[in-house]
Amino acid sequence: MADHPTDSIIETPFDAALSERYLVYALSTITARSLPDVRDGLKPVHRRLLWAMRLLRLDPAGAYKKSARVVGDVIGKYHPHGDQSVYDAMVRLAQDFALRYPLVDGQGNFGNIDGDNAAAYRYTEARLTDVAMALMAGLDEGTVDFRATYNGEEEEPEVFPGLFPNLLANGASGIAVGMATSIPPHNVGELADAAMALIDNSRLDDRDILQMVRGPDFPTGGILVDDAETIERAYVSGRGSFRLRARIEKVVEKGGAWHLLVTEIPYGVQKGKLIEQIAALIADKKLPILADVRDESAEDLRVILEPRSRTVDAGLLEESLYRLTELETRFPLNLNVLDKERTPGVMSLKEALLAWLEFQFTVLVNRSLHRIGKIDDRLELVEGFLIAFLNLDRVIEIIRTQDEPKPIMIAEFALTDRQAEAILNMRLRSLRKLEEMELQKERDALQKERAELDKLVGSRERQKTRLKRDLAAMKDKFGDERRTGLRPEAVSARGDIDWSAMIEKEPITVILSQRGWIRAMKGHVALDEIDALKWREGDGPYKHFHAQTTDKLALFADNGRVYTLAGDKLPGGRGFGEPVRLQIDLEPDVEIVNLLVSAPGKKLLLASSEGRGFLASGEATLAETRKGKQLVNLKPGAKLAVVRPVPADADAVAVVGENRKLLVFALSDLPEMSRGQGVLLQRYRDGGLSDALAFSLADGLSWGLGGETGRTRTESDLTPWRAARGAAGRMPPIGFPRNNRFN
Structure with a gap:
């Protein structure tokens, strides 16, 4: 009888089942998709792409093959994911504006810096670059382990062993579950210098390393404007950001006119969208000192920015463009990678270099041991051949007269099974005297090579020397000039810009x-x-x-x-x-x-309903957010009652209360504050302040008489109402407005 369907149901708490399954998904995303390996700087999809191209023999000197063929092999044999995502990864490996040292040599439309997409994979062709070949060098020499593919039909390398610092040279970015990575590209020559210095002294200080690795080196160039301390903090902690600007120069034309020429833009910025952004500023009149933007790019990037007039300050225009457009960006640094145990973690620049060097030492030893094994195998056969030459007549006699010559030869000459089999498979034309001499030379050379390899495997110092020599050769082959400039003095303070000019x-x-x-x-x-x-x-x-x-x-x-x-x-x-x-x-x-x-420089008289007040400058009244800022501190129940400009010739203050008492005192008795309650202006027994005014004592105090005549009255002699600040005051002159307001 068949089992009941409910017999296979397992009862478990929902949160436990969900947590277990989500953890499996998270670990898969982190280790098998989003984070690069510190040893070769590649994610699985990139590694499988290059491996599939290697098996297709797409060498730099060979012919191109359709990208569709590569993508098909990758998703069919190694990476069972969507074809478009695999092709997008392949396209990025071929873009010289995305990778500092491209790993794929593309033929056809692989996109451009304007932001246009690549053509479909049925139209484009690709092959490997020399950098990719260097990254995969040694795969056939027992340097790294291989593992079965997802269906068990093929094998793929766990990591690439080549002596190329791909993680830092080309950078990486990715978002996993609960973590992300963002590594900028660097100059391979600087990385090689730092690696060779670390080989000599692994305790080298971070500052010493940053004397060689001076910062990111982006494929699109630009100017790095962070100071040395900011760069050092980012590299030591493994987290931070780099401030990157476009390379802009002022070009003076005939007649005195000028324009700004943009020849390099920040990494990751699409030129087409950047020009649209600048054009929108012009159309919306948000940057009136800029008249026009033109794209004259061909092979090289060339964007022209025309000022409104030749009298425009070029520095102001350039700084404004940095503030308002993507001509200045920030590139984040989050050196979160998988170590040799496949454990994610944030490393400093020094730790990443040391981890890569440790792996290269392991590769060097593994390659040497693999070569020693090959030499031993060959020496075994060469020794057997030499024995055969020394006893050639007897060997021929045994072969001619015996039905089973192998066991007899093994017994008589102390040969191994492989040696005897190789002798029996020798061609007659090999029985020349010259061949015997060549075998002796080969044996001597192999023994000498093996002795050197034994010394290399057993000596850390020899390994250091060999690795430094190989790094120097790698630097000579792939090293080039730094593209991203370093100019920390280019940063100007935000307050230096007169934003009203915008x-x-x-x-x-x-x-x-x-x-x-x-x-x-x-x-x-x-x-x-x-x-x-x-x-x-x-x-x-x-x-x-x-x-x-x-x-x-x-x-x-x-x-x-x-x-x-x-x-x-x-x-x-x-x-x-x-x-x-x-x-x-x-x-x-x-x-x-x-x-x-x-108005900056102008003063205001501020007074609350409880009779307190002070002077404030125009600068103190500026708020930076929609919520404003608290300028006058008020007691419960009190309100801000008076805000009046202070005339330039004012030297006195007149205050009138709700009780119709008038008080006049010197303006100098009021403090200037940026925030606060102020000082007591007038004392009240009942009610509060009605109005306050700053004026010139010599001009007297004036007020309107009301009606349609527009006549005013001026009281010149204010002696009866003059007193110390904080006094009660006395009744105002006859005719003073009944609303207790000065105007």
């Missing part, structure tokens, strides 16, 4: 309604025309003034916070505008106290 200066009229709707009309509209504008039902004018699009506006709220608005970002004058709360995070129950142009 905005086209135009006059505007700023209008704020009673309900907090804001708009900006083009030009300086006559202020008597503001009342004729359309307003939302129940709304009306509250504040209006002339400004420029380059101005920063400071909005003060009664909670003591100040918010910054950009003149060029205000909604247009058509319609009713927009609620100012869409541009800043102003709470619904908070009222607006004032809105004015934040």
Whole structure:
């Protein structure tokens, strides 16, 4: 009777089953897909691609074969994944703008730096490069272990043994489960120098290594603008980032005009998208000092940037482009790799080089032992041949007269089975005297080679000498000039840029309604025309003034916070505008106290309803975020009541309370603060502060008389109201406004 279907069901907690299966998936992703091996710098898909191309005999001197053939072999024999992902990996190995030292020599369209994709694999052809051959050198010499492929029909190497520092020379990037890797490419000549120095002294200091490996060396060039300390911190910890800029030069034309020429762009930046980004800045008028961008690239990259006029500061334009476009980028460093035990971990630059050198020592010993085994096998046969030559007549007699000559020869001449078999398989033409002499020379040469290999295997110092010699040869073959420049002095402080130059200066009229709707009309509209504008039902004018699009506006709220608005970002004058709360995070129950142009160098008088206040500079009123910044600290129940500009000739302060008491004191009694509660301006028994004003004592205090006449009254002699700051004051002159406001 067949088993019941439910008999195979295993009851287990869901979280345990999920955790176990997800852990298997995570380990597979980390070790078999996303992280490179520190020994050859390759992920499994790249290793299998190169291995399949080697078996197809796609040598650098040979003919190209269709990429489809390579991809087919890889996914059919070694890497059972999607054909497109395998082809994408192959394409990257062939792109000279993606790899510092390409491993695949592609023929056809393999994409370009503009960001265009490669042609389909049925159209392109490929073969290996010399670098790839160097990376795989020694695979047939017993240097590394092989393992069965996923279906057990083929074998593939676990790692490539070649003496090429591919991990650091070409870099790597990948995202696994819970971890990632990002390694920039480096100059192989610098890596070889550092490796040879570490062979001599494995305790070499990180700073000494960085005297040789001066930083990443990207295939697209560019300028590395980080200082030595930043680079050192990144390489010592294995984590950090590198600041990379395009290579830009100023080209002076005939007549005095000039333009900026971009010849190298940061690594990983697509030229087509970069030009679109710059063109968008011009179209949106976010960079008015730039007039045009042209792509004149052919074989070499050449992008022309035309300034608005010859009077534009070239340094300002260049620095602005770095800030606003991908002409400056950051490349992350996360040296997370698999060690020889297939364990992931973050290494420093020195640790990665030492791990690679340790592997190369192992490869050198394995190759030597493998060669010794081959020599022993050959010596065994050569010794047998020489015995045959010494006893040639007897050997011929045994072969002619005996039905089973092998056992007789083994017994009579003390031969091994292999020696006897080889003698019996000798051709008659080999029985020349000259052949005997060649065998003796071969035996002597093999014995000498074996003795040298024995010494090499048994001596660490000999291994060091041999490895340094091989590294020097590798450097001579593949070493080239550094492409990425080093110029830490090129970095300028962000504060050095006049960002207002990035905005086209135009006059505007700023209008704020009673309900907090804001708009900006083009030009300086006559202020008597503001009342004729359309307003939302129940709304009306509250504040209006002339400004420029380059101005920063400071909005003060009664909670003591100040918010910054950009003149060029205000909604247009058509319609009713927009609620100012869409541009800043102003709470619904908070009222607006004032809105004015934040002018550096100008001072403001700030006073709270409890009668405290201070002076603030225009710089102190600038906020960097939508949330603004707390400028006036208020006690519970108090509000910011007064924000007024201080005239240049002001030397006195007038304060009036809700109790209609007026007080005048010297402006010098007020401190200038960037934030705080301030000092006591006027003392109240009941109520609080109504208004405050900074003015010139010589001009007196003026106020409007009301009505349509527009007449004002000026009180010149303010002696009765002058007292020390913090006094109670006395009743104002006859005719002072009943609302206790100065205007």
